[in-house]
């Protein structure tokens with residue numbers, strides 16, 4: 001009863017997407033989630049579906065993930081609230097604009113069939129009429145956008161369950177043990193057995209990886225967001241800035257979500273997330289500077305979600321270097337929501353076929369040891 005082909009630790013979007021793709025291939029899969037599915041980063045993030053500005057080693061994955069997003073209704077029977085309204089990174093100075101031009105050329109040179117387009121000043125204001133008048137241009141990806149995080153995660157979970165995957169919530173996986181031919185994982189009073197183990201434990205994944213022989217410098221932190229009361233529609237695309245920390249979008253219901261890399265302390269043992277008001281105040285000031293209409297906005301709620309960060313900002317995706325039949329996917333450093341649909345597919349390929357259809361070398365778990373960190 002407690003035996004499956006694959007056991008996944010973590011019921012965030014990574015775990016759900018991996019479970020779905022494995023189940024679609026006919027594998028028996030169990031997901032253990034210590035709280036409830038979508039409780040952490042995957043259910044509370046900013047919903048940014050962004051290829052724009054991704055680190056170049058991550059860009060092929062992100063471009064492939066975009067295709068998954070566009071195909072979501074076919075895959076999971078729900079669009080996850082995905083709206084390809086475009087994402088724009090604005091430049092406020094000529095120097096920032098030059099950096100955006102350099103970035104656009106670097107992306108073209110990759111030959112991925114994907115472009116980040118330069119917006120001249122007049123085109124920028126056509127896209128963003130409510131923007132403060134001092135900006136000089138921008139970089140634009142017209143079919144990036146946003147989605148609804150909890151809805152997306154729930155849709156993947158539902159489809160995975162419909163395809164045969166088992167989800168167990170309130171079920172914390174304790175130290176896994178390799179028993180020669182299979183993994184044994186204790187959770188509460190039960191022991192689960194599986195040929196393959198997948199570590200999708202989000203900010204908690206570093207602890208697991210470390211005890212299983214793959215130490216990484218994963219740092220848990222709280223990413224903060226705030227949302228306003230409904231406002232008249234004044235912005236369509238999702239907006240970031242070349243010279244400031246900003247993530248800014250208005251949903252169809254008129255509420256405006258403001259974030260942008262401001263962090264607060266977290267406690268992995270209690271799930272407690274703090275709020276650092278100075279960070280939120282800075283985000284609010286940036287929003288008001290760039291969109292003067294925001295001076296009349298009313299922030300109604302703020303929160304902080306637990307995420308795992310790695311020093312190079314790239315995730316770990318792929319096999320353990322220390323243990324057999326173990327794969328990791330963690331360290332998404334506040335940009336894993338967009339990647340999850342492709343990460344799930346690639347992990348399922350690694351398990352089912354022994355190789356993935358896209359190279360994952362840049363995301364090797366031992367890259368930090370090679371660089372001399374532990």
Ligand SMILES: Cc1cc2nc3c(=O)[nH]c(=O)nc-3n(C[C@H](O)[C@H](O)[C@H](O)COP(=O)(O)OP(=O)(O)OC[C@H]3O[C@@H](n4cnc5c(N)ncnc54)[C@H](O)[C@@H]3O)c2cc1C
Nearest residue numbers: 010012014034042045046048173202305332335336337338
């Ligand atoms: C506020 C915020 C804003 C963000 N904005 C964006 C954005 O706009 N765009 C974007 O692309 N990304 C964004 N991200 C990042 C994105 O949300 C994450 O990278 C992604 O959701 C990670 O998914 P995950 O499944 O790996 O982790 P999680 O969703 O954290 O799931 C991991 C799960 O593992 C469970 N778990 C841990 N240990 C155990 C155990 N021992 N036993 C059982 N279960 C366990 C946890 O309870 C958790 O539910 C944001 C993140 C935050 C916090």
